[in-house]
Amino acid sequence: MKKLRVGVSGTGFIAQGFIMLLAKQEEMTLSKVLTRRKKGECVFTEEKKVTNHLEELIDSSDLVVECSGDAIHATSVVSMALSASLPVVTMNAEFHVTTGSYFTNEGLLTEAEGDQPGCLAALNRSAIQMGFEPVVYGNIKGFLNHNPTLEDMIFWSKKSGISLQQVTSFTDGTKVQIEQALVANGLGATIAKSGLLGISAENDNDIKNLAVYSERMGCPISDYILAPKYPAGIFILAKHSENQKKYLQYYKMGEGPYYLLLSNFHLCHLEIFKTIKEVILSKKKLLNNSKNPTIGIAAIAKRDILQGEIIEHGIGSFDFRGEAVKIRENINHVPIGLLKKARIVHNIEKGQTANFDSVEIPDSLALYAYRQIIQNQIQ
DSSP: OOOEEEEEEOOSHHHHHHHHHHTTOTTEEEEEEEOSSOGGGOTTSOGGGEESOHHHHHHTOSEEEEOOOOHHHHHHHHHHHHHTTOOEEEOOHHHHHHHGGGGTTSSOEEEOBTBHHHHHHHHHHHHHHTTOEEEEEEEEESOOOSSOOHHHHHHHHHHHTSOHHHHHHHHSSHHHHHHHHHHHHHHTOBOSSTTOOOEEOSSHHHHHTTHHHHHHHTSOEEEEEEOTTSOSOEEEEEEOOGGGHHHHHHTTOOSSSSEEEEEOOOOGGGTHHHHHHHHHHHOOOOOOOOSSOOEEEEEEESSOBOTTOEEEESTTOSSEEEEEEEGGGGTTBOBGGGOEEEEEOSOBOTTOBOBTTTEEOOOOHHHHHHHHHHHHHHO
């Protein structure tokens, strides 16, 4: 049987773990690994498998896994892969909430199970099949600090074995905001407020209090909880038919009317294989950012940013953090995923949102794609 040739875009923490496990898959094989590093630095795989050329990745693959974590880079990778009629499986919520909507009708593009958005999409599918009606899609976070110090982030980066940029975006809340924006867009939910609620939760009843906001909004909400005592997983708060109440009580789900469906883990790269197999077998998409997203990620200044400064990158920086916002109410906001080599043209005070009047964004396919998404919003 011919093995599926899997190409990988990215050589970070997730990509390395995925590539090592890919070697044990009987029906799949690694074709090429696209990196922006020097080829000799990728010691976790054979050097002949590593390339700096996107065309080489595309030409040698049957499917592409994009997990670079870079929205601008991923936009180019996804564009070329879909143009070559290759299915693309991502673990890159940063890409989806920035430009992913531009590609929703261009081919088979899906976020993978493993990170919180994909796991919530899979749990949502299961919940609906069981007759539940989700009202809250939740992410469980143990700690948050909107403005961590460089010293602390260097320490945790080394301790965790992940990049400084990643650990900073996890700590300052940017990552969870991105993830829950993707969930809202992809699963037809909204947000209760800019920046999300992020309530502290000591027990299940605290979590169930989120249902009030969903009922007030008249639709499901996407949010997160700060709950150090809970596992690093995800949850759905849902309703069910009244005639199922006695059964759900017997199944130890509580008295209702809201029931907590909790997954106590998300295993990132280990779970990507589930999505790949589903894509190949049934051509099904798990999750994308939708054609017409309602939620974006605005860049909020962590410090006073002065005219003339160059922002090397926004996500995971000490210059900006990301907050989920309603796009129509913040139509001029700069998505944090586009802040790369960006020039500040007007001072931005600490706590202010960066907008396109104050920031000059270099031309790229990602910028073009984002503008097209916004154009669709205002038409």
